Amino acid sequence: MFGLAEAFSRQSELIQLTTYENEFETIKSLHTLPKDKQRHFNALTIQLLDNLEQPANKESCAQTSRSLREEGNRVYKSKCDKNAAEAKECLLAACRIYTQAILEAEDALDELALGFANRGMALQDFGYFQQAYDDCACALEFGYPHRLQHKLVMRQAHCAWQLGNVQQLAEHLSILKKLPLNDGYAKQLEQLKQQLEILEANPNNEQLPAIPAVHRVNHKILSTPAKGRHMIATTALKKDELIFTEQAQCFVPIEQRLICQQCAASLLCAPIPCPACHQRVVYCSRNCRQLHANIHIYECGAYRRNLLGMIGVSHLALRLLLKHLPEWIKQLPTENSHNAKELWQALVYPAATEDSPSLQSLRMITQLHKAPQEELVYHALCANLLQVYLFSCTSFYEDLKMANHTDWHLVIAALILRNAGQLLVNGHVGNALVIHALPSNEFPLLQPAMWQRPYHLKRGYLHKFSNRELITAINLPLLSLCNHACNPSLRTTFDGCMVNNYAAFHIAAGEEIFNCYSLDYKHSLSEQRQQQLLEIYKFRCDCSKCVRPEADADYLNFHRYRCELCKQSFVPKVNLNWWQQSDEILSICCTACDQTQQLTWYDQFLQLLERCDEPRDRRKLYEAFAALNTWLLEFNSLKLSLAKELIGGCFAAKDAGATFADYDYAELSKIIEFELAGIAAQRGSNSLLYISNATYLLDLIAWGKHKANAKQLPAMRSSFAFLAKETREIFVNYYNDFIEQ
Numbered sequence: 001m002f003g004l005a006e007a008f009s010r011q012s013e014l015i016q017l018t019t020y021e022n023e024f025e026t027i028k029s030l031h032t033l034p035k036d037k038q039r040h041f042n043a044l045t046i047q048l049l050d051n052l053e054q055p056a057n058k059e060s061c062a063q064t065s066r067s068l069r070e071e072g073n074r075v076y077k078s079k080c081d082k083n084a085a086e087a088k089e090c091l092l093a094a095c096r097i098y099t100q101a102i103l104e105a106e107d108a109l110d111e112l113a114l115g116f117a118n119r120g121m122a123l124q125d126f127g128y129f130q131q132a133y134d135d136c137a138c139a140l141e142f143g144y145p146h147r148l149q150h151k152l153v154m155r156q157a158h159c160a161w162q163l164g165n166v167q168q169l170a171e172h173l174s175i176l177k178k179l180p181l182n183d184g185y186a187k188q189l190e191q192l193k194q195q196l197e198i199l200e201a202n203p204n205n206e207q208l209p210a211i212p213a214v215h216r217v218n219h220k221i222l223s224t225p226a227k228g229r230h231m232i233a234t235t236a237l238k239k240d241e242l243i244f245t246e247q248a249q250c251f252v253p254i255e256q257r258l259i260c261q262q263c264a265a266s267l268l269c270a271p272i273p274c275p276a277c278h279q280r281v282v283y284c285s286r287n288c289r290q291l292h293a294n295i296h297i298y299e300c301g302a303y304r305r306n307l308l309g310m311i312g313v314s315h316l317a318l319r320l321l322l323k324h325l326p327e328w329i330k331q332l333p334t335e336n337s338h339n340a341k342e343l344w345q346a347l348v349y350p351a352a353t354e355d356s357p358s359l360q361s362l363r364m365i366t367q368l369h370k371a372p373q374e375e376l377v378y379h380a381l382c383a384n385l386l387q388v389y390l391f392s393c394t395s396f397y398e399d400l401k402m403a404n405h406t407d408w409h410l411v412i413a414a415l416i417l418r419n420a421g422q423l424l425v426n427g428h429v430g431n432a433l434v435i436h437a438l439p440s441n442e443f444p445l446l447q448p449a450m451w452q453r454p455y456h457l458k459r460g461y462l463h464k465f466s467n468r469e470l471i472t473a474i475n476l477p478l479l480s481l482c483n484h485a486c487n488p489s490l491r492t493t494f495d496g497c498m499v500n501n502y503a504a505f506h507i508a509a510g511e512e513i514f515n516c517y518s519l520d521y522k523h524s525l526s527e528q529r530q531q532q533l534l535e536i537y538k539f540r541c542d543c544s545k546c547v548r549p550e551a552d553a554d555y556l557n558f559h560r561y562r563c564e565l566c567k568q569s570f571v572p573k574v575n576l577n578w579w580q581q582s583d584e585i586l587s588i589c590c591t592a593c594d595q596t597q598q599l600t601w602y603d604q605f606l607q608l609l610e611r612c613d614e615p616r617d618r619r620k621l622y623e624a625f626a627a628l629n630t631w632l633l634e635f636n637s638l639k640l641s642l643a644k645e646l647i648g649g650c651f652a653a654k655d656a657g658a659t660f661a662d663y664d665y666a667e668l669s670k671i672i673e674f675e676l677a678g679i680a681a682q683r684g685s686n687s688l689l690y691i692s693n694a695t696y697l698l699d700l701i702a703w704g705k706h707k708a709n710a711k712q713l714p715a716m717r718s719s720f721a722f723l724a725k726e727t728r729e730i731f732v733n734y735y736n737d738f739i740e741q
């Protein structure tokens, strides 16, 4: 049995790509091999798809799910002997285990239905009414036993009442009225009928006056031979002013983290999995599952084979095709009357000038013609594989009425290849705050120790959200029209698939608005950036930061040391980030006296860091951190990195039960403030990095162990506006619950 790497390596031996013309001709050369080679080439693709198939063992899924659900039941019941706070923990712990039962059930539908029913009960008790409502609907969908269905309908009615949804409440009550109910349920029905009357008498539908959307168009797209398409400010823009918002039509989750496939929500409390693709796809709600159904129907088999995690950018390329092809086809002059080449030309050189996201994506720039041969072959083989997958494992061709028109095979593969090439230079990655070290199939909202009620953390738990992670590869055709500069004028924040772009500083009317494709000038050497920009984006940057005489001055300022021997200040010539390169032991030399630094202060610091659960060693650690000032000057990157390690290490020790004295809190306050000042200097105080690290300070404030100054708190509070909606709610609740008082 061979896998993808082996199949591709054998296939690349069979093909020969000559000079690159376009994606169509590249794919055509894979489809027009000499007969024997073609047969072998095609057989390898089919065999690979077969090899990747991972059949589920329904019986063992059912067993695992059942025992998890029974464990969940035990935890759920244990709430009865607990006080109110502990009972809440039991509910969440049960939800967490039921979620594992739901994931593990896969297509063992009886177990799946029971898992949903039980999780719905625990979610309702905890106060997640919408999710509980959805879980009941899922349980019914997957075949919850008929004789018990009244229980779920009653639960849905309760949730609808809690959510103030008159229509749903009325619907469920009318179903219940027709069912035989025992006394207990009949009583509940009567109570809910009264609640319905109350809701109907007091409709909560006072419409707030609609605020007219103020849509000040503050930018436009120009195109010149020198710059290609680019974005220009049409009015003066103040720092932090919103320039534009873009709703992504297409993204894919990266790094195996389970986020909602439709809206990219990452803090799920009731993930709804697709039962057919081995726990690789979840949704935050039934609504999202429904909205994504027309994409997932074609991706399910690929997820089941774990194919999509292996092909990098081609997954997003496939999704772009699935999402937009129906619209792309609409602009073909007349259907089914073309040969492959004509179809291709009509699709990729659209005459249309409308600016729908679908057509914007079709017109994105590609640099595939400049890609090294090896890279081109890899992407072409991925595109071919996906096309064969769509044809042989899904109903894609029939659904789009292409099944009898073999020319489409070539065109579809060429479109996937084109999308991949476009995304290599136009794709973006989106981030979110996630809990540090949480396994990819665990969910932040289901961590029992953290939550007092829905979206309200317990005191001292905000620092759990100090971790940023890249969660999506995302297509943003409008943002993609911005050219690059190493000091970007845009600051982009991600809210699932909604992306906001703010002015990073004052931008005058008529000035170009730049994005940054690499690390910016404060985080990298000019030469490193040039190399990356040339390799991937095929241009050399001549922005104002790159062409000035001391192009690296700002970056080097974050790498200033004092020599252990001659005591002069210096910036090492090489190995600037030596401590991050763990594979080799690197040293740095003073540029004034040429002496290698011993760095004993660094080794001692790391040793103390290992023992920060011990009060005496922690005290020494704070002293060692203060002593770093001798060797690491200003906001030296190493010092900022060690501050992060120290803060993270000490909070982890506290989370694990270490007792902290006022001395600890005072020292930690100082160190966190130093770190935040450094981050503000490097990235700004509204950056996600700043906000995520401010969580430590906010926890100290919540514990009454740090007194914020008059400016600090309002500034932090207003920075929450830059968070994704789902995390913003949690941060605002925390602020109101524990900080403002």
Ligand SMILES: C[S@@+](CC[C@H](N)C(=O)[O-])C[C@H]1O[C@@H](n2cnc3c(N)ncnc32)[C@H](O)[C@@H]1O
Residues within 6 Å of the ligand: 227, 228, 229, 230, 364, 365, 367, 425, 426, 480, 481, 482, 483, 484, 485, 536, 537, 538, 539, 540, 541, 542
């Ligand atoms: C994401 S696109 C930007 C929009 C592009 N100008 C267009 O016409 O679609 C990236 C490509 O734009 C060009 N580009 C972006 N920034 C540039 C810069 N500062 N100097 C020269 N070319 C640039 C390069 O060709 C790069 O591969």
